Amino acid sequence: MATTPRTSAAGHTLPGSKLRRVTEHIQARLDQDLTRAHPGAVVDMSPYYFARRFQRSTGLPPHRFVVRERIDRAVMLLAAPALSIAHISQVVGFCTPSHFSTVFRRITGVTPSAYRAAYLRRPVGWRGRSRWNRMMS
Numbered sequence: 001m002a003t004t005p006r007t008s009a010a011g012h013t014l015p016g017s018k019l020r021r022v023t024e025h026i027q028a029r030l031d032q033d034l035t036r037a038h039p040g041a042v043v044d045m046s047p048y049y050f051a052r053r054f055q056r057s058t059g060l061p062p063h064r065f066v067v068r069e070r071i072d073r074a075v076m077l078l079a080a081p082a083l084s085i086a087h088i089s090q091v092v093g094f095c096t097p098s099h100f101s102t103v104f105r106r107i108t109g110v111t112p113s114a115y116r117a118a119y120l121r122r123p124v125g126w127r128g129r130s131r132w133n134r135m136m137s
Contacts (some may be wrong), residue, residue, distance in 0.1 A: 013057040018043040022054065030070050031093045035063070070094065070108050078116045085112045 014022070025042045027036060039062055040050025055061050060068065070092040077088045087099030089112075104112045 012053055014053045019057050026066055030073055031091055034066050060080065061135055067103060071104055074104060078112060079119055081120060
């Protein structure tokens, strides 16, 4: 996921160093409940103020950014056929495999098992169209 700060005439984006700290914090803790200890605490901001500035910087609200990061990590893990989808759902921070599957399908358009099957059947050197497929090649 790109975390390049957007420019804003009013200058209401997160400075690059703070944005980097927050995104690294999120990526290191994808398996945890990130809503309890809001990511803004990492950069000493109130939840509301942080959410506004984070969204202006990334184009996504913090929760949606976290969900996308979880799906990005899951896509990478689905390449390993030895890992069960239930295990992957826990590793990336979803409470149940069902919820993981629902969110994965909503974002990618296919279920995790269908994605894995397509990934494992792909020819060598295959490059897909979606950003998730491009990550895998």
